[in-house]
Amino acid sequence: MIYANRPILLDIAAFCRDRLHIPIDININIHECCLKEDSVMGWCYDDYDEEHGYDIELEVTLDPVDAAETLCHEMVHIKQFSEGKDADEEEAEKLETILYKEWREYDEKIITYGYVGC
């Protein structure tokens, strides 16, 4: 399951999960909070309270595009962690742009036609 305080974050995370083939039994909790002191736009970490889950924190003041791209970036890290790998920033930075672009195209299809073709 994916949990988020805003539906748009849920949509983006679910889209990335499908595209990245992250197993659906992994729980992902997305929070928006103040990360200014830490000078990051977002991060993710193992949720130690849960056996099979991760937390993502996003800086609450990000504009919508930055928030979406940062979420895509963190989803790439969750894929890496779920495969037992270390965080690979190069891959995450490359894929965040691609995922965001694909999500925008997917989202536009829903808005324009009300459905998504195959």
Ligand SMILES: [Zn+2]
């Ligand atoms: Zn990163």
